[in-house]
Amino acid sequence: MMAAWASFIGYEVVWFVAVVFAGRGEPWPGVIAAVLFVGWQLGVLPHRRAALQVLVIAVLCGVVIDGLVHGLHLADYAAAAPALPTGGAPLWILCLWACFSLTLGGPLRALGTRPLLAVVLGGIGGPLAYAGAAHGWEALTFRAPEWQALALLGIGWGVAMPLLAALTHRWSMTRATA
Numbered sequence: 656m657m658a659a660w661a662s663f664i665g666y667e668v669v670w671f672v673a674v675v676f677a678g679r680g681e682p683w684p685g686v687i688a689a690v691l692f693v694g695w696q697l698g699v700l701p702h703r704r705a706a707l708q709v710l711v712i713a714v715l716c717g718v719v720i721d722g723l724v725h726g727l728h729l730a731d732y733a734a735a736a737p738a739l740p741t742g743g744a745p746l747w748i749l750c751l752w753a754c755f756s757l758t759l760g761g762p763l764r765a766l767g768t769r770p771l772l773a774v775v776l777g778g779i780g781g782p783l784a785y786a787g788a789a790h791g792w793e794a795l796t797f798r799a800p801e802w803q804a805l806a807l808l809g810i811g812w813g814v815a816m817p818l819l820a821a822l823t824h825r826w827s828m829t830r831a832t833a
Contacts, residue, residue: 658699663762665692670762670784671752673747678792682734689750696757705826710756713819717752718744720811729804730785732795759823768826770817775818782808 662700665716669692675687693710700706721744724730739744766773789796797804 659762662691662696662758665695666754666758666762667735668692670751673751674788674792675795676726677732677734677745677794678788680734682737682745685747686750689747689754690784693757696754696761700757700760702760702827705735705829706757706760708826709759710753712822713752713756713773716808716811716815716819717749719744720808720815721748721752723811724804724807727807728798729807730789730795730797733793744823747804751772756819756823759820760827763820764824766816766820767827773817773820774813778813780811781816782806 669685669688672688676682676684678798697703699707718739721732722740725732725735725743732745732748734747735745738744739746766776785795786805789797815824
């Protein structure tokens with residue numbers, strides 16, 4: 656239980672470092688914090704291969720969701736470069752997707768068997784995190800009307816969260832029985 660709390664707190668620290676520095680136009684402190692977090696988590700998680708597979712899928716979700724938000728001109732990201740692909744989702748936010756995915760095998764493990772809860776938490780929590788990053792630290796700026804970006808983020812996270820949680824659960828269980 657203590658490891659789950661440490662993972663959750665570690666993720667929150669990475670989130671704050673990433674958004675605070677991105678808001679200042681500096682992506683690299685968040686990227687470095689994320690790399691350290693990923694290294695730490697891969698060192699302590701029992702199902703490293705499953706975690707890495709979900710991490711890759713999470714980053715792809717970020718490429719699509721944050722790429723759409725940016726590409727549809729619903730928001731502008733501070734520290735927009737480097738991005739993947741060029742002009743798409745900023746590296747610092749993709750690093751947050753990677754780090755978040757690693758919490759699904761620890762503190763958020765229960766979401767793997769509770770898809771409705773994962774949909775609700777993703778659909779509400781995702782946009783709230785972006786709103787906090789935008790209004791608290793100017794890590795991104797929503798274009799008017801703001802609700803359109805938040806709605807797209809809610810839909811994206813409402814789909815991504817249960818998908819990533821279910822894959823984490825399934826692949827972790829598969830590795831445990833193999």
